[in-house]
Every structure is written in structure tokens, then in C-alpha cells.
Amino acid sequence: MTPSASLAPAAAGQPAAGADPALSAVGVTMAFGGMRAVDEMSLSLGRGEMVALIGPNGAGKTTMFNLVAGSLRPTSGRILIGSADVTGEGPTRRIRRGVGRTFQIPRPFAEMSVLENVLVGAQSQTGEGIWANFLAPRRVAAEERAAIEKARALLEFVTLSHLELEPARVLSGGQRKLLELARVLMADPDVLLLDEPAAGVNPALLDLLIDRIVALNGAGKTILLIEHNMDMVARLCSRAVVMAAGRLLAEGTPDAVAADPAVIAAYLGDAP
Amino acid sequence: MIDILSYGFFFLTMALTYGIVCLGLNVQWGQTGLFNVGIAGFVAVGAYVSSLLTTPESASHLGGFGLPIAVGWVGAALATALVTFLIGALTIRLRADYLAIATFGAAVSIQLCVLNFQPVTGGPFGVGFIPRPFAALAGRPFLFGAANLALIAAVVAVLYLALERLAQSPWGRALKAIREDETAAQALGKSAVAFRLQAFALGGAIMGLAGAAQAHFIGFIAPDNYQPTLTFQVWAMLIVGGSGNNRGAILGSVVVWGIWALSAALISAVVPADQQARAASLQIVTIGVALCAILLWRPRGLIGEARVGARHLLRPAAPRKAPTPSGEN
Numbered sequence A: 001m002t003p004s005a006s007l008a009p010a011a012a013g014q015p016a017a018g019a020d021p022a023l024s025a026v027g028v029t030m031a032f033g034g035m036r037a038v039d040e041m042s043l044s045l046g047r048g049e050m051v052a053l054i055g056p057n058g059a060g061k062t063t064m065f066n067l068v069a070g071s072l073r074p075t076s077g078r079i080l081i082g083s084a085d086v087t088g089e090g091p092t093r094r095i096r097r098g099v100g101r102t103f104q105i106p107r108p109f110a111e112m113s114v115l116e117n118v119l120v121g122a123q124s125q126t127g128e129g130i131w132a133n134f135l136a137p138r139r140v141a142a143e144e145r146a147a148i149e150k151a152r153a154l155l156e157f158v159t160l161s162h163l164e165l166e167p168a169r170v171l172s173g174g175q176r177k178l179l180e181l182a183r184v185l186m187a188d189p190d191v192l193l194l195d196e197p198a199a200g201v202n203p204a205l206l207d208l209l210i211d212r213i214v215a216l217n218g219a220g221k222t223i224l225l226i227e228h229n230m231d232m233v234a235r236l237c238s239r240a241v242v243m244a245a246g247r248l249l250a251e252g253t254p255d256a257v258a259a260d261p262a263v264i265a266a267y268l269g270d271a272p
Numbered sequence B: 001m002i003d004i005l006s007y008g009f010f011f012l013t014m015a016l017t018y019g020i021v022c023l024g025l026n027v028q029w030g031q032t033g034l035f036n037v038g039i040a041g042f043v044a045v046g047a048y049v050s051s052l053l054t055t056p057e058s059a060s061h062l063g064g065f066g067l068p069i070a071v072g073w074v075g076a077a078l079a080t081a082l083v084t085f086l087i088g089a090l091t092i093r094l095r096a097d098y099l100a101i102a103t104f105g106a107a108v109s110i111q112l113c114v115l116n117f118q119p120v121t122g123g124p125f126g127v128g129f130i131p132r133p134f135a136a137l138a139g140r141p142f143l144f145g146a147a148n149l150a151l152i153a154a155v156v157a158v159l160y161l162a163l164e165r166l167a168q169s170p171w172g173r174a175l176k177a178i179r180e181d182e183t184a185a186q187a188l189g190k191s192a193v194a195f196r197l198q199a200f201a202l203g204g205a206i207m208g209l210a211g212a213a214q215a216h217f218i219g220f221i222a223p224d225n226y227q228p229t230l231t232f233q234v235w236a237m238l239i240v241g242g243s244g245n246n247r248g249a250i251l252g253s254v255v256v257w258g259i260w261a262l263s264a265a266l267i268s269a270v271v272p273a274d275q276q277a278r279a280a281s282l283q284i285v286t287i288g289v290a291l292c293a294i295l296l297w298r299p300r301g302l303i304g305e306a307r308v309g310a311r312h313l314l315r316p317a318a319p320r321k322a323p324t325p326s327g328e329n
Helices: A060-067 A091-096 A116-118 A137-157 A175-184 A204-220 A230-236 A255-261 A260-267 B002-030 B039-053 B069-091 B096-116 B141-167 B170-180 B182-185 B191-216 B228-241 B248-269 B273-279 B282-296
Strands: A021-032 A035-046 A050-056 A074-080 A097-103 A192-196 A222-224 A237-244 A249-254
Touching: A021 A060, A021 A222, A021 A249, A035 A222, A035 A249, A050 A060, A050 A230, A060 A097, A060 A192, A060 A222, A091 B182, A091 B273, A097 A175, A116 A137, A116 A175, A116 B141, A116 B170, A137 B170, A175 A192, A175 A204, A192 A230, A192 B228, A204 A222, A204 B069, A230 A255, A237 A255, A249 A255, A255 B096, A255 B182, A255 B273, B002 B141, B002 B170, B002 B191, B002 B248, B039 B096, B039 B191, B039 B228, B069 B096, B069 B191, B069 B282, B096 B228, B141 B170, B141 B228, B141 B248, B170 B182, B182 B191, B182 B228, B228 B248, B228 B282, B248 B273, B248 B282, B273 B282
Parallel strands: A050 A222, A050 A237, A097 A192, A192 A222
Antiparallel strands: A021 A035, A021 A074, A237 A249
């Protein structure tokens, strides 16, 4: 299923969290030595929901994100995908369970072409086995052709088609963000974790990016994003979760949390 | 004329056996970024396994088992793959420079085992009477040389084609992605440890096969053949030829082996006989100078890494209608 073929209009009413969460963190703590970057934090994403994780610098957002994505293992607490406990599983396993992430600072495979970058996102290809390339070359080739078609559709979706044969190092910061998005979409994740997708993206690309994120959510993807731009949060998300000093500070609609005195105090530097 | 050609055959055959080692290193370093400084050890394993499997029975070492040469070569590749896999399983999680130290240690250990485990390996006396391919032609040096060259060239060609196919496959792509950015590759579901271990063992198998081919071409092996100098030579070959490029690996082995042979000839012609053993070190110096020259003028080697795409990418994209994502205002 290619996204360009399956973009239904954005659903108006998004399901609330709780009933059947796609992803949840339960009482998660991450201590680095004596420093608790994340402290007894809980978070739940309903299926098809788009939630923003916000908070001042140093609040523990990216650490929380890395815990959910599997690149960090929590000191205590549990991470669940659907009803499966994945606390002990690394990022490689999580994407196979349908949870994909992008990085705050994009990490393109610099010397590989833009198209190859996207192809790396393909999951469980027969040709990833050494012997299959000699024993089942037709099947490998057929899968590869299908993967290339899908990768090209994704590049079209993020408007990078004209650059498909360029090495990824030539891309601008904003284009790298788009490439990361296409790359993770190649894995068909149900849940997308987007770390500051708009950071460093120029205004023209930003509209496109927002548009694409809305389209993905409309197509049924559950999305958690870290974002500093409250305007963008208000445009995209029905719910915002505010962290400060590693803890949950507030939760609610973007407008409500933006008006919350505790949130304002945290952003202005008062310890909550 | 015939003499020159015969020497040419001999030279190329030798160079191409190094080419095989170099292809193995290219899988490990060029494609995957694994800093293996224990090449000599893996080549030694292949050489000894094949020799013991194929030599006639002897009191001075284990076996021999008198098996056909082909069995020896396959056995060498499999045994070396196993040894490399086991060493890799212990060390592959180490960061680049630590992996280098670990593999160097492994190679030195292997060499010392070979030297001291006399009942099995023959110790310092080595293994002799290793059957040579096309032994029936030994009386006709020209034909014998040509046949051996053809055999080794065929092995190189088959390996080249197979490795090119792998480099352009999803397997090769995953290796490249892991080499470029391990964190990102893992986030996309590519297990860095599993792929690295596969590449390490595959490279080891190829090195073992090369060791076997060399042993059978020369007919005699001894622990001294597998000193760190061998590792250094193969690294120089890959860097001169072009790391990450299989054709570069083959070209580099011919060029560097050429420099090696030429400098040996020069030394024996110029240096007085009583100083020649000492002057032989100049060969290593020559290779070192060549390496510096390449790094200064062509840092990517004679043939740099090709932009490898998927094999089906060469066809242009079919024209496609612009996407019409809905959900816009």
C-alpha cells in the first residue's frame, strides 16, 4: 500500500487515548547516574491519534522518545506496543512491530543515493539473506522491483523524486527531514515517532511537511511528535503532553496546555 | 619469449591469489567497515586445513587425508568461515580500533599455534608435498603455468561476479547502511551485529580459500608465510586499488604484487650478496611509499568505490502523476 494511493481525508474525530492504545509507556524512569532524565513518566497513544510531546529544553522529551523507540532501555517501567511488553527489545525489533522513528538531527546514509536510503527502510526482504541472492534470484529481483516502485512513490510523496539518484549528502536540512520521513514510511509502521520534524525546515517546506503529516494521520497512522513550534502543534494535534524536569507536567488540548500557568512557568524557567 | 610468458603466468597467478584475499578484505572493510588486522591468521587457517586434507599421509603432521584438491579448498573456506565466525562472535561488538587490536591478537595466536602445535601442523617444518593442480603437466612449464593461471583467474572471476551480485543486493545495501550510520540502520530494522557477523565470516571464508589456493600453487607452507607482513600487503593492495570496489581490490593486488616483485628483483640485482637479507626490508618500504603516494594523490585508490545502486535502478522511473494527497485545506 503506497501512501500516495491511500490517503483518505483526515478523519475529523480522532479516537481518545486509553481504550485500545497503539503504544504506551507505564511509569517509565530513566536514570543516568544520579540524574533522572525521565521520572515515572506515563504516556499512551490511542490508535490513529496524533499527540505532541512538548516541554522546555532539558525536560527529557528526547530521552522519553528514545525509550519509546527502543534506543534506550528504561531503568524501570514498561513500554507496550499494543498489549505486547517490548521493554527489553531494541529498535531493530520495534520497527518490525510497527513502530518507526525519525531523528531530531537527520541521519541520512550520506554516501548512498536518495532512493537507496529509502530502500533501506524495506522490511524482511528475501535478498537480505546471502544465499537467497543465488538460490532464489528471481524472487529477490521481483521483491526489489516492488520495493523500488514503492520507494519512488514515497519520494514523490515527499517531493524528492527529482533527487533520487543523488547521494543523500547533497540534501538540505529540510530535505533530509523529508527523506527521513520517506525512509521510515518504507517500513509501513503503524506508529510514527517524529522528533522535531519541523526543526530547521524553511517555511515553504514546512507547509508541505505539515500537509504530509496530516495526510499520514488521515491514512490511519498513529503519530507522536516532539515539537517546539506551538503553532504547528495547535494545527496538527488534538492532544499535547507537557514534560518538565523529566515528569509529566500537564496534558490536554494544545490551547488548554498553552494557557496552563504551570506550563508557562516551566517555559519561563521557574522550577515547577 | 616462452620464459617471459611463463614468468608472467607465475606472477599473475600469485598476484591473483592475493586478489582473492583482497576480495575477502573488501567484503569486511570496503563494504562493512570492519577493521580486520588479522588477515594472515585467516589465510593460514585456510592454507593448513586444505593442506592437511589433501596431502598424502605423513608422520610429521596430522593426516594427511589424501582427499581431492577441490575438497581441500571447500573445506578450507568452511573451516575459516567457522573460525572467523567464532572470533567475530566474541569481538564484532567492539569499536573499530578495538576490533583491529582483537583481530591482530587472534592472528598472532593462530600463527603461534601453527608454529608450536607440531603434531598437527608440522610446526616450524611446515607441510610439504601439497598436491598441485594440473600436476600431470608439471613437465611442461608453459602449459602448467597457463593452466594454473586459468584456474585461479576462474576462481577470481566467479568470486567477483558473486560478490558484485551481493554488493548490489538488499544484503549489500544493509551492510552499506550500517557502515554509514549504525543507529539509523538499526532504527530501520537492520541488526548491525547480525549483518556484520555475516560479512566478517564471508570475508574470512574467502581469505581461507585464498590461503588454500596459494598453498596448492606453491606446494609447501610454513608458519613463517603468515606473518603480519602478509596482512600489511593485503591492506596496501586494497587501499591502492580502491576500497569498496571489487575491481579495485583485484587491480590493487596485481599492482602491489608487481611493486613487490620488482623491488625484490632490483634489490637482488643492486645490493651485494652479503647485505641482501637486510635489504629485503626495503621491499616493505617500497610498498609503504606507494601507499603514501596513493593516499596523497588518489585517496580513494586507483578505482574508487562505485556508486552501487540496486540492479534494477538503471531503468528510468516511469512517468507518474503528481500525488494528490487529500487532507489539505
